[in-house]
Amino acid sequence: MRVTDASLSLRRLCKRYGDLAAVDGFSLEIRRGSIFGLLGPNGAGKTTLIRMLTTLLRPTSGDALVEGFSVTTQGRQVRRLIGVVPQENNLDRYLTARENLVLHARMHGMAPSAYDRRIDELLEMTGLASRQHDFTDTYSGGMQRRLVVARALIHDPRILFLDEPTTGLDPQSRRAVWDHVQSLTAQMTVFLTTHYMDEADTLCDRIVIMDHGRALVDGSAAELKERLAHAHRYELQLKGGGDRYEAVLRGLPFVTELKRDGDLFCVALAGEECLKPLLDAIGNADLKSVSLREPTLEDVFIELTGRAVRE
Numbered sequence: 001m002r003v004t005d006a007s008l009s010l011r012r013l014c015k016r017y018g019d020l021a022a023v024d025g026f027s028l029e030i031r032r033g034s035i036f037g038l039l040g041p042n043g044a045g046k047t048t049l050i051r052m053l054t055t056l057l058r059p060t061s062g063d064a065l066v067e068g069f070s071v072t073t074q075g076r077q078v079r080r081l082i083g084v085v086p087q088e089n090n091l092d093r094y095l096t097a098r099e100n101l102v103l104h105a106r107m108h109g110m111a112p113s114a115y116d117r118r119i120d121e122l123l124e125m126t127g128l129a130s131r132q133h134d135f136t137d138t139y140s141g142g143m144q145r146r147l148v149v150a151r152a153l154i155h156d157p158r159i160l161f162l163d164e165p166t167t168g169l170d171p172q173s174r175r176a177v178w179d180h181v182q183s184l185t186a187q188m189t190v191f192l193t194t195h196y197m198d199e200a201d202t203l204c205d206r207i208v209i210m211d212h213g214r215a216l217v218d219g220s221a222a223e224l225k226e227r228l229a230h231a232h233r234y235e236l237q238l239k240g241g242g243d244r245y246e247a248v249l250r251g252l253p254f255v256t257e258l259k260r261d262g263d264l265f266c267v268a269l270a271g272e273e274c275l276k277p278l279l280d281a282i283g284n285a286d287l288k289s290v291s292l293r294e295p296t297l298e299d300v301f302i303e304l305t306g307r308a309v310r311e
Contacts, residue, residue: 005031005032006029006030006031006032006065007030007031007032007033007034007066007067007158007159007189008028008029008030008036008053008064008065008066008067008159008189008191009028009029009030009064009065010026010027010028010029010053010062010064011027011062011063011064011065012025012026012027012061012062013025013026013027013049013052013059013061013062013063013064014026014059014060014061014062015045015048015049015052015057015059015060015213016060021212021213022045022048022213023045023048023049023052023059023213024045024212024213024214025062025214026045026049026062026210026213026214026215028208028215028218030189030191030206031189031205031206032189033185033186033188033189034185034189034190034205034206035181035182035185035189035190035192035203035204035205035206036189036190036191036192036204036205036206036207036208037192037193037194037200037203037204037206037207037208038050038191038192038193038207038208038210039193039194039195039197039200039207039208039209039210039301040193040209040210040211040305041211041305041306044210044211044212044213044305045210045211045212045213045214046163046193046210047087047163047193048213049210050161050163050191050193052064052071053066053071053082053161053191054078054079054082054084054161055071055075055078055079058072059071059072066078066081066082066159067081067158067159069081080108080155081157081158081159082157082158082159082160082161083152083153083154083155083157083159083160083161083188084152084160084161084163085148085149085152085160085161085162085163085165086148086163087163087164087167089141089144089145089147089148090148091136091144091147091148091151092136093135093136093137094135095135095136096132096133096134096135096136097123097128097131097132097133097134097136097139097147098119098123098132098133100136100147100151101115101119101122101123101147101150101151101154102115102119104151104154104155105118105119105154105155108154108155110154110155115154118154118156119154122150122153122154123150125150125180125183126146126147126149126150126176126180127146127176128143128146128147128150131143140173141168141169141173142169142170142172142173142176142177143173145165145166145169145173145177146173146176146177146180148165149162149165149177149180153184156187157188158188158189159188159189159190159191160184160188160189160190160191161191162181162190162191162192162193162194163193164193164194164195165177165181165192165194166178166194166196166199167195174196174199178199178202178203181203182203190203192204197296197297197298197301198297200221200297201221201296201297204220204221205220206218206219206220207219207220207221207224207297209224209300209301209304209305211304211305216304216305217300217304221297224297224300225294225295225296225297225299225300227295227300227303232268232269232270232271232272232274232275233257233266233267233268233269233292233293233295233299234266234267234269234275234278234290234291234292234293235264235265235266235289235290235291235292235293236264236265236266236267236282236287236289236290237263237264237287237288237289237290238263238264238265238282238286238287238288239263239286239287239288240263240286242260242262242263242265245265245282245286246258246260246265248281248282249265249267249278249281249282252277252278252281254269254270254271254274254277254278255267255268255269255270255274255278256268256269256270266293275290
């Protein structure tokens with residue numbers, strides 16, 4: 001990537017708290033006009049990284065350039081170029097939707113002649129025009145989330161940071177946010193963090209999975225899934241006796257992973273040569289079908305970051 005193509009350039013960015021490295025020497029370049037996804041378990045360092053990139057937190061060492069401006073020495077210029085959608089819906093509940101947008105526009109130094117038309121466009125785009133004069137505490141969670149996105153876009157930012165933008169939303173609201181995000185790439189770069197693997201798979205041109213403050217892998221969703229393309233994962237559909245077969249499968253030493261949904265079993269084997277002894281152990285009487293299972297982004301994520309639940 002040429003330097004002129006980079007919307008964000010991270011240069012050994014580090015944030016330490018005593019002996020703990022929340023972000024540990026992170027280097028990365030993100031292409032202008034792309035949707036970039038950052039994945040990682042709780043405590044991986046995602047929010048710390050975003051807080052440094054949005055000038056809310058000063059790095060311990062290293063630097064990052066946002067459209068050529070340093071987050072450590074040119075914070076004011078950086079803030080003019082970015083829009084931020086935080087994890088929580090931090091709207092002013094004592095203002096209407098339109099008043100929330102007007103307040104944010106004025107904070108960015110915009111004149112009424114500039115922001116009135118922009119607000120009309122954003123309310124129409126987010127489907128909130130008919131409710132623009134209602135107080136935000138009367139909105140559903142999905143409507144509030146769409147308004148937070150509109151607020152972040154009021155000043156036409158060059159880079160939009162979305163920190164878990166669809167957490168807690170119903171499928172229809174999630175899809176609405178997805179549609180808005182995908183419509184933005186002609187105008188800006190999008191930096192997304194999410195715990196939803198399907199969201200990252202659908203939206204992102206490029207994904208980095210991080211843990212313990214460091215990048216583990218980097219590539220498109222297809223490239224990351226290719227890492228497990230030769231993993232030996234199979235789906236077994238049985239006619240009945242699921243409980244009995246679950247006990248049999250869990251007792252086989254070469255079964256490294258087992259998931260069950262009724263009479264459908266997803267198994268990972270230590271090697272391709274283990275398929276025949278697996279089928280021998282089950283027998284043919286109740287076996288309806290067996291098929292190779294394509295890896296998912298979630299498989300890659302679990303493979304890299306482990307199965308333990310993080311607080």
